[in-house]
Amino acid sequence: MDNTPASNFLQTIIAEDIDAGRVTEVVTRFPPEPNGYLHLGHAKSISVNFGLAQANGGRCNLRFDDTNPEKESQEYIESILADVAWLGYAWDGDVRYASSYFQQLYDWAVYLVEQGRAYVCDLNAEEAREYRGTLTEPGKNSPHRERSVEENLDLLARMKAGEFDEGAKVLRARIDMASPNMNMRDPIMYRIRKIAHHQTGTDWVIYPTYDFAHGQEDAIEGVTHSICTLEFEDHRPLYDWYIENLPVQSRPRQYEFGRLNPSYTITSKRKLKNLVDGGTVAGWDDPRMPTISGMRRRGYPAVALRKFCEMIGTTRKDGVVDVAMLEFAVREELNENAPRAMAVLNPVKVVLTDYPEDKVEQLTAPNHPSREELGVRTLPFSREVYIDAEDFREEANKKYKRLVLGKRVRLRNAYVIEADEVIKDEAGNVVEIHAHTIPNTIGENPEDGIKPKGVIQWVSAAHGVAAEVRVYDRLFNHEAPDKGDNDYMSHINPASLQVVTGAMLEPSLAQATSEQGFQFEREGYFVADRYDHTSDKPVFNKTIGLRDTWNG
Structure with a gap:
């Protein structure tokens, strides 16, 4: 299997931006939602965002998009921090949080209301779905869409103050209910959630949606390339609309790449x-x-x-x-x-009848067959050893390369042995094998003519660890x-x-x-x-x- 790095179209884009002078410092971000542990798909996103920043002498922020406290927890935050660090990546500066920008985001929401580009809507969830339309039919304007700027500012302030119940009102962007892109049909910017936040406590009872917060967070942080997976492609016009209609500090751009969908796996x-x-x-x-x-x-x-x-x-x-x-x-x-070691998962005892009962030899074995720098280890060898039950048969054809009665096999890094007899329990199961060692079959120059059928692992019965x-x-x-x-x-x-x-x-x-x-x-x-x-x-x-x- 070829392990050559494959192409990366995002690197081509970034190189062109640098060459054209559109970007002087590459800034990316990895923006996980702390609502679960990271999975293999996130590993890909981490490698893309951190890798592109590293490859271009830039920096990558780690920012938690913590806009949904109902499903988030500190446990998830800590696991994500550990995962990114374990993968070998270092984020720029302090860990960042969307919640750190809640006041700025709210101020920008007020700005959009003042510009006539956002309004407070009273439709409940079912009514909102009806008004939204379908992929083939345009939506209808909310009956609250033409509220005055003054009324919207008053209602938004009262939402923030906690006067209304959850679901009673939302703040929506005033875009186009007939847009063929469903994301542009007056999307929700703020909803009421009377639940404590893991970072801000009970300071807020309204929380921004991911779509409203994400692009503005990128702008605050000076992100140049906002990279996400392909399912967010239809969200890019909304991302751009907010950037274009707000007095943000910078103008990030969103780019999408194909998500990782591994076989035999779920990543939901x-x-x-x-x-x-x-x-x-x-x-x-x-x-x-x-x-x-x-x-x-x-x-x-x-x-x-x-x-x-x-x-x-x-x-x-x-x-x-x-x-x-x-x-x-x-x-x-x-x-x-990986260093080598021996383990017997299904042990059966072998008694070497010619080996002295009180004798223990300290044999040496390489920790790796081709990495001398990994050194050697000591293996105690004694009269009784364990081998795997699958490595012994009383009778076998020539294709079987392990221990057989009357045949020889090498114990790895130790002697060649020959099986003589078996001891069975009342049910006929083999519980012990008697064998003998073949002299001069250990070390650099084993006895000429000794040709064991194979090599098997073993562990000293007296020294092995359960x-x-x-x-x-x-x-x-x-x-x-x-x-x-x-x-x-x-x-x-x-x-x-x-x-x-x-x-x-x-x-x-x-x-x-x-x-x-x-x-x-x-x-x-x-x-x-x-x-x-x-x-x-x-x-x-x-x-x-x-x-x-x-x-x-």
């Missing part, structure tokens, strides 16, 4: 919240979630997410991106940088879980999480630090859980397999 905040609230997942940072926090806890490296966003490019067209591209970027990064291993897979088993009439809940993958409680790890893994990733040899890539892992009770999450098992 509402639906993701339903998964959390309904207990389908353990939280917003569940490793199966497409949230940045979830991918971080899963063990996806931040650099792999950034590379993925570069690989898919930035275009003017929406499209579905194969999530396998993200998994490829993760595998490539971990293969290059651990919980959480084996994660894709949350959905349908390529487009919420497309069309699909009920995304019916496509939950029942095998998306399997908890292994009897795994045995090589002893060095107990000292792994939180979020430290490894390749468990022959098993896949795993990470020490961000929250639950301790040296006393190791907990590892499976990040991804060694190969793509979904596409064969």
Whole structure:
């Protein structure tokens, strides 16, 4: 798979603006609404806005568009700050908030009323829908559209003072109810919400809409390129109308790019919240979630997410991106940088009958097959070891390259052994394998002529560490879980999480630090859980397999 960075039409626009002298300093912004955790689509937007600023010697603001306090919380704010920083980006100056501009926005609303370009409307929600018209029929003017400037100023001031109930009145821009663009049909600027705000407390009982606030916030901050996803293209005329009709400090321009729609994934905040609230997942940072926090806890490296966003490019067209591209970027990064270790997820004991009971050898193994700078580790080797139950058969054909009775296999970084007999329980299950070592099969020059059938991982029974291993897979088993009439809940993958409680790890893994990733040899890539892992009770999450098992 090609991981060359794809084209970015926005870079072309910015370069032309710089060359033509229209822009002297590039200023972008990332403007999340703090009403949920950020997901993979936001990672793309972050990489676009911060990346373009970095590439052109500019700056990028982080601004919370917190105009809807009913759905917002400090928890979401803190998670977003952590996610952006973890991805490796630094915002310019202090964190910004739309709520910091509430007074200025209100003053500009008053200005539009004074100019005859805004009015207070009493239509309720149902009436407003009727008056708005349809895509094929023009809307009708509100009966309150011709109120005098004086009456509108009085009503707006009384709205701000809290005299009216929620839903009783709104402030609307006076544009064109016959416009073919529905967003231009006298859109709402302010609505009454008698709810405390996480930043301003109870100072306000009216709040600006996103469409009214967004462009003006960009102007206040001197944003030169206001970049958003393609669904806001129809909102751009309204964005421009406000800029043109207000005495703002600067004239930002809006540009749209195709949003990231990954396969086997949903990115609707509402639906993701339903998964959390309904207990389908353990939280917003569940490793199966497409949230940045979830991918971080899963063990996806931040650099792999950034590379993925570069690989898919930035275009003017929406499209579905194969999530396998993200998994490829993760595998490539971990293969290059993750140290190796051994873990036995389904252990069965092997007793080496010729090995002294009291003998312990300290073997050395490289932490990475091609990265000498990552050093070596010590592996204690003793008479009893654990191997994976899948690595033994009493009988097998020639294609089976693991341990078979009467056949030989190498224990990785240790001896070649040969299986002699098995011990079974009353139900006929193998509970113990007896084997012997082949002399002189360890080190730089093993005995000539020794040709084991394969290599398997192992852990010393006396020194291994018991651990919980959480084996994660894709949350959905349908390529487009919420497309069309699909009920995304019916496509939950029942095998998306399997908890292994009897795994045995090589002893060095107990000292792994939180979020430290490894390749468990022959098993896949795993990470020490961000929250639950301790040296006393190791907990590892499976990040991804060694190969793509979904596409064969």
